[in-house]
Amino acid sequence: MATRTDAPTRREQILKEAARLFAERGFHGVGVDEIGAAVGISGPGLYRHFAGKDAMLAELLVGISGQLLTGGKRRVAESDGGDPEALLDSLIEGHIDFALDDRPLITLHDRELDRLRDSDRKLVRQLQRQYVELWVEVLREVYPGLLEPAARSAVHSVFGLLNSTPHLGRPGSLPGRAATAALLHRMARGAFAAAGA
Amino acid sequence: MATRTDAPTRREQILKEAARLFAERGFHGVGVDEIGAAVGISGPGLYRHFAGKDAMLAELLVGISGQLLTGGKRRVAESDGGDPEALLDSLIEGHIDFALDDRPLITLHDRELDRLRDSDRKLVRQLQRQYVELWVEVLREVYPGLLEPAARSAVHSVFGLLNSTPHLGRPGSLPGRAATAALLHRMARGAFAAAGA
DNA sequence: CCTTCAGGTTAACGACCGCTAACCTCCCTG
DNA sequence: CAGGGAGGTTAGCGGTCGTTAACCTGAAGG
Numbered sequence: 001m002a003t004r005t006d007a008p009t010r011r012e013q014i015l016k017e018a019a020r021l022f023a024e025r026g027f028h029g030v031g032v033d034e035i036g037a038a039v040g041i042s043g044p045g046l047y048r049h050f051a052g053k054d055a056m057l058a059e060l061l062v063g064i065s066g067q068l069l070t071g072g073k074r075r076v077a078e079s080d081g082g083d084p085e086a087l088l089d090s091l092i093e094g095h096i097d098f099a100l101d102d103r104p105l106i107t108l109h110d111r112e113l114d115r116l117r118d119s120d121r122k123l124v125r126q127l128q129r130q131y132v133e134l135w136v137e138v139l140r141e142v143y144p145g146l147l148e149p150a151a152r153s154a155v156h157s158v159f160g161l162l163n164s165t166p167h168l169g170r171p172g173s174l175p176g177r178a179a180t181a182a183l184l185h186r187m188a189r190g191a192f193a194a195a196g197a
Numbered sequence: 198m199a200t201r202t203d204a205p206t207r208r209e210q211i212l213k214e215a216a217r218l219f220a221e222r223g224f225h226g227v228g229v230d231e232i233g234a235a236v237g238i239s240g241p242g243l244y245r246h247f248a249g250k251d252a253m254l255a256e257l258l259v260g261i262s263g264q265l266l267t268g269g270k271r272r273v274a275e276s277d278g279g280d281p282e283a284l285l286d287s288l289i290e291g292h293i294d295f296a297l298d299d300r301p302l303i304t305l306h307d308r309e310l311d312r313l314r315d316s317d318r319k320l321v322r323q324l325q326r327q328y329v330e331l332w333v334e335v336l337r338e339v340y341p342g343l344l345e346p347a348a349r350s351a352v353h354s355v356f357g358l359l360n361s362t363p364h365l366g367r368p369g370s371l372p373g374r375a376a377t378a379a380l381l382h383r384m385a386r387g388a389f390a391a392a393g394a
Numbered sequence: 395c396c397t398t399c400a401g402g403t404t405a406a407c408g409a410c411c412g413c414t415a416a417c418c419t420c421c422c423t424g
Numbered sequence: 425c426a427g428g429g430a431g432g433t434t435a436g437c438g439g440t441c442g443t444t445a446a447c448c449t450g451a452a453g454g
Binding site: 024025026027028029110111112114115147149150153154156157158159160161162163164167168173174175179180183184186187188189190191192193194195197 | 221223224225226307309311346347351353354355357358359360361364365371372376377380381384385386387388389391392394
């Protein structure tokens, strides 16, 4: 992972603020003027960077889904036939990092999907589906007795568990990031273990 | 539980359809004309039954939170000092019933809270908080080693797990309601057990 | 039979919102 | 030192939305 050191571009600033605002008040609840104000320019200036408000949401959601899937595939590749248990732990860890570091995106990800144009929505759904299937395959290697429909339900449910981070109160009321991550990780494994029994 | 046999009132019809539409497209994404059309009257006719669009959302969210809390309190009272394990199972079962039978309400419940007037939002949050604390107390009886902050995080996370039902595909792709409920129940217990270890 | 009222209707107003048009101003480059 | 494009600005248009106003109607009650 090459850590970025250069300053964020204006486009990236806009996307970040838009994500925060969309997560706080919903896509329809935020005006373009507010998004502009959040980055120090005003309203129509955004159209120098994006074709429209819809395009911002689309780029955010496609980006999230793609990032999750890419990270998941990378972890599978790095494991390469090794211990499935360790691979499952790796997937869980990656998802938790994302859920803790990009809370607004996690919120958007399963909340505003229906506001997308048909083609974008199909793309996002396809990426999400591939990500789920990747987890399902790994899960069924760890728990061979688990049938596919049950495995898929279990994966969706654990996503619900891991994505609950936005409800956990603002950073500070928590017992520290590492402890929270560890708790979530244990609970996810416990839930999977119970599903596989 | 006295099962209702009389026909639903117009108010109830409106609330039900509004809940469905809000869950599908978001509060700001639904117009009053659509809500009216869903119950066979048109737009402004709704104002004979509600003070405004906001009032519908408020009544829905207060109703949900109150219903969950009331049901939880009833189960605690029925247990009355008995087996904490059985009480925890009872709470989980009640929450699962709600999540499976009223999916649109579950969706709204943690998605549109910020669209409420300040007073209504405070009321809903207070009801939600009481419900969480009720779970936390029971959970700490079952797992005495669990500290309060961790227990609260665990409860929120299990709510995320149980409330994932809207993502589980429409009824029919599932292996039957009873099997789904049983799976969710096992996973919730597994997650709690892992948190308590 | 007349009144009343609950529960509708349509028309229209005012606010807001996404987006475009037209214009301005640096800064880079040949 | 021209000039041109990147990245802003404000004004304003067109459509939508929540809400109100004014009117209608059928059924119940004295």
